[in-house]
Amino acid sequence: MGGMPARRPATPFTPLDFQLVLLRRMADHQPGLVEDARRTLGVSVADMREANRRWQAMLHAPRQRSAAARYRSVLGAPVSEEDRRIGDLGCRALRWPVPLWPTLRFEVVAGGNGAVWHEWLVRAPDAAGAAPGTLEDLAPWSCTVEEVARAFAPARPLEGTAPTRWGLAFTAPDAAGVRRDCAAEFTWGLLQRVAVRGAAPAG
Known part of the structure; x- marks a missing residue:
């Protein structure tokens, strides 16, 4: 049939x-x-x-x-x-x-x-973690949320644009030593890009 x-x-x-x-x-x-x-x-x-x-x-x-x-x-x-x-x-x-x-x-x-x-x-626990010191070290896919937050403490969480995205606001020096206000975006916890908002106030 x-x-x-x-x-x-x-x-x-x-x-x-x-x-x-x-x-x-x-x-x-x-x-x-x-x-x-x-x-x-x-x-x-x-x-x-x-x-x-x-x-x-x-x-x-x-x-x-x-x-x-x-x-x-x-x-x-x-x-x-x-x-x-x-x-x-x-x-x-x-x-x-x-x-x-x-x-x-x-x-x-x-x-x-x-x-x-x-x-x-x-x-991974047995891997050398990223330890960025300046903005130039923040290349895409180089750092996790935890690593950026630790390197540039105190970092402030920002609301993500989707469930798998996170953001951090922090201050970090550039290669010339000028401190900048920054906002980093992460997807699945991995750094995607950093926006520089301007020089941070002195003090």
Whole structure:
């Protein structure tokens, strides 16, 4: 008897696909770097769009699993897990390697119910962290949120323009030693660009 053809099983969403999701969010700020990374991975623009479409479908699917469980299903077992406390609340930090950035890890901080509080790129514990000293050291993709905040403390958080974006306001010296008021933008916790607002008041 004839009938509808058997439905092919969906292709698994892989760690490579997840890297494409990270890149897709960074393309608005750094299209050139994203293009280079895409070529390194050997994928097309269409592949990147499709990975992002599937990721969004996973995020909005009915009966979706917890966000932490979703990351485990896509990325496998984390390379490290640790319990933390943020104020009076307990949470768990999970980290996975990201081949595009060997010295970074993708970190998910989740509450006891599996809900994700933070999800971003951080420096791997065994890697030398970035230690910028001047504005000229703040090249795109060179620093994480934590590294810029630490180098130019006290930094003030700025509201991001999307859920995966963060901002920091801080004062930093340029190569000539003039202190400048700056605003840095991050996507998935990785530095994308810095806007210089002008010389900081003396004192």
